[in-house]
Amino acid sequence: VTTLCLQTAAEVALVGELSDSIRVVVWDGAGEPPPNIADVDLFVASYMEPPVPDEALARMSRLRVIQVLSAGVEAWLPRVPPGVMLCNGRGVHGGSTAELAVAGVTSLLRELPRWREAQRAHEWVDAATDGSDGKRVVIIGSGDIGRRIGSALAAFGADVIYVNRSGHDGAHALSELPSLLPDAGVVILALPLTDESRGLVDGRFLAAMPDGAILANIARGKLVDTDALLAQLSSGRLSAFLDVTDPEPLPADHPLWDAPNLLLTPHIGGGTRGWDERAYRLVREQVLRLDAGVPLHNVVVG
Amino acid sequence: VTTLCLQTAAEVALVGELSDSIRVVVWDGAGEPPPNIADVDLFVASYMEPPVPDEALARMSRLRVIQVLSAGVEAWLPRVPPGVMLCNGRGVHGGSTAELAVAGVTSLLRELPRWREAQRAHEWVDAATDGSDGKRVVIIGSGDIGRRIGSALAAFGADVIYVNRSGHDGAHALSELPSLLPDAGVVILALPLTDESRGLVDGRFLAAMPDGAILANIARGKLVDTDALLAQLSSGRLSAFLDVTDPEPLPADHPLWDAPNLLLTPHIGGGTRGWDERAYRLVREQVLRLDAGVPLHNVVVG
Numbered sequence: 001v002t003t004l005c006l007q008t009a010a011e012v013a014l015v016g017e018l019s020d021s022i023r024v025v026v027w028d029g030a031g032e033p034p035p036n037i038a039d040v041d042l043f044v045a046s047y048m049e050p051p052v053p054d055e056a057l058a059r060m061s062r063l064r065v066i067q068v069l070s071a072g073v074e075a076w077l078p079r080v081p082p083g084v085m086l087c088n089g090r091g092v093h094g095g096s097t098a099e100l101a102v103a104g105v106t107s108l109l110r111e112l113p114r115w116r117e118a119q120r121a122h123e124w125v126d127a128a129t130d131g132s133d134g135k136r137v138v139i140i141g142s143g144d145i146g147r148r149i150g151s152a153l154a155a156f157g158a159d160v161i162y163v164n165r166s167g168h169d170g171a172h173a174l175s176e177l178p179s180l181l182p183d184a185g186v187v188i189l190a191l192p193l194t195d196e197s198r199g200l201v202d203g204r205f206l207a208a209m210p211d212g213a214i215l216a217n218i219a220r221g222k223l224v225d226t227d228a229l230l231a232q233l234s235s236g237r238l239s240a241f242l243d244v245t246d247p248e249p250l251p252a253d254h255p256l257w258d259a260p261n262l263l264l265t266p267h268i269g270g271g272t273r274g275w276d277e278r279a280y281r282l283v284r285e286q287v288l289r290l291d292a293g294v295p296l297h298n299v300v301v302g
Numbered sequence: 303v304t305t306l307c308l309q310t311a312a313e314v315a316l317v318g319e320l321s322d323s324i325r326v327v328v329w330d331g332a333g334e335p336p337p338n339i340a341d342v343d344l345f346v347a348s349y350m351e352p353p354v355p356d357e358a359l360a361r362m363s364r365l366r367v368i369q370v371l372s373a374g375v376e377a378w379l380p381r382v383p384p385g386v387m388l389c390n391g392r393g394v395h396g397g398s399t400a401e402l403a404v405a406g407v408t409s410l411l412r413e414l415p416r417w418r419e420a421q422r423a424h425e426w427v428d429a430a431t432d433g434s435d436g437k438r439v440v441i442i443g444s445g446d447i448g449r450r451i452g453s454a455l456a457a458f459g460a461d462v463i464y465v466n467r468s469g470h471d472g473a474h475a476l477s478e479l480p481s482l483l484p485d486a487g488v489v490i491l492a493l494p495l496t497d498e499s500r501g502l503v504d505g506r507f508l509a510a511m512p513d514g515a516i517l518a519n520i521a522r523g524k525l526v527d528t529d530a531l532l533a534q535l536s537s538g539r540l541s542a543f544l545d546v547t548d549p550e551p552l553p554a555d556h557p558l559w560d561a562p563n564l565l566l567t568p569h570i571g572g573g574t575r576g577w578d579e580r581a582y583r584l585v586r587e588q589v590l591r592l593d594a595g596v597p598l599h600n601v602v603v604g
Contacts, residue, residue, distance in 0.1 A: 094459075096433040096435050099408055100412055100433075102405075102454070103409055106405035106408075107414055112405060112406075112414070112565075113418055122555070122556075122560075124551035124552050128577070129573070133574060148457045148458065152404070152453070155400060155453040155457075156398065157396075157398070250424075250426050262421075266427050271431070272431055272433030272435060274433070
């Protein structure tokens with residue numbers, strides 16, 4: 001018997017019918033736990049509920065797997081009890097996050113905000129814009145999201161290269177960035193936030209990018225030094241597309257809102273309608289695998 | 303000896319140095335022709351100059367090839383003299399036209415104009431948008447541009463199918479559209495304008511699309527019945543992205559400018575900076591092939 005713990009009844013409905021050997025318990029992590037909480041094998045951290053406290057996890061004394069539904073797991077990494085596996089939501093948000101990155105970068109390149117103004121003014125302007133054809137695009141992060149972004153931009157003729165920590169899987173290593181950034185017309189951040197990557201994009205990083213280049217961040221706000229980016233945007237030297245910020249949410253009086261050459265969306269990358277069906281299809285698959293003794297997908301720790 | 307005719311000195315510079323067996327003459331098609339005009343083998347119709355008259359073409363009595371630099375050749379088709387080959391600019395604008403189509407469609411799906419307003423108002427809104435992951439996208443036209451659009455959207459998880467005239471190359475036939483449109487969340491026009499395709503998207507076509515669907519046209523304005531589209535946009539049933547219109551350019555007092563649910567750009571699809579280098583790289587390749595007796599690229603007629 002395998003026991004799955006979900007935080008809300010809505011999630012039970014999304015997972016749908018399971019086999020007889022799988023039991024489902026519902027506990028939001030607050031209030032009184034159900035009697036069989038100690039039997040839980042797989043706990044799914046809800047996207048919609050506040051994070052469960054460590055005390056709640058400790059009640060699940062036989063816990064084997066924590067399933068998170070986002071791609072980034074930085075908040076969970078220090079919380080995984082010894083011997084417990086941590087799985088992420090790779091694939092659930094990959095398509096829509098990559099879509100948003102490409103939407104933002106191509107909007108800047110093709111000047112869509114300018115054409116929106118021209119449309120309002122009833123002005124048909126004869127003009128050429130920038131574009132990604134023939135442009136060097138550096139994607140930092142070579143996981144699911146980064147590769148999807150690269151595939152899309154390559155279809156437009158962009159010259160795409162990938163960078164990851166150690167240069168595995170045909171990518172360049174982070175240590176090569178100083179020689180790669182001066183040719184980068186576009187730099188896209190699609191890497192996890194870790195102690196090593198925090199603040200990766202600082203003043204020196206941005207200064208190495210060429211005039212007129214674009215920085216896009218659809219990963220985590222803390223990868224970028226906000227003040228350093230603000231200085232580059234204000235000087236007009238760089239443009240940026242940000243779906244994530246530091247701080248986040250951005251306070252109403254923060255200077256980033258009014259920075260020139262910036263397109264900003266409120267962390268909507270993975271949050272398209274229908275994401276929940278994709279997410280709980282993954283949960284269903286994972287619990288069936290655990291019950292059958294088959295290796296799980298998306299293992300980050302364990 | 304092979305003789306290449308270009309319309310401006312700027313184009314000669316873009317083509318660069320050629321082999322000794324190739325001669326270049328420059329004639330804009332007006333004024334007095336150069337003495338060796340009758341020797342011209344390959345005439346390149348400039349993008350930047352007014353179209354040469356038929357009388358000018360008739361002076362090139364040994365003409366073998368007309369090279370056009372756009373993907374669409376509808377204006378040239380009726381003008382090709384007997385025995386002369388017509389080549390188009392396939393590949394020159396493909397990447398950037400596909401990029402614009404994807405920029406426009408994803409801007410609508412992810413509501414980028416709405417986030418632009420929220421940015422201006424300093425509002426961080428917690429919201430989910432639509433997206434292409436899992437959505438059926440019907441691309442009408444399965445040439446270079448259509449396939450590039452499809453590759454990009456497939457990277458975001460879209461369920462892409464292609465339609466062409468007869469259903470060749472793994473695509474569906476135009477005759478199947480009545481059964482395909484009711485499931486199409488997005489329809490993208492990437493087909494040539496011909497007598498058959500003119501007005502393809504009429505009131506009946508649009509009525510067959512489901513509520514909330516998006517129509518994108520980056521091909522030619524006359525593929526769409528503007529009044530029928532206006533009615534659907536005004537009712538709020540469909541959204542659209544148009545880079546081409548009928549009439550074009552759109553007069554300042556045309557009702558399309560203010561139609562709701564419409565994103566409009568002024569035919570900037572292929573016109574990114576750097577297109578001219580790509581175009582004259584193709585011209586160079588074509589004249590070298592003609593001189594060497596090797597089959598040319600992008601043959602449309604002949």
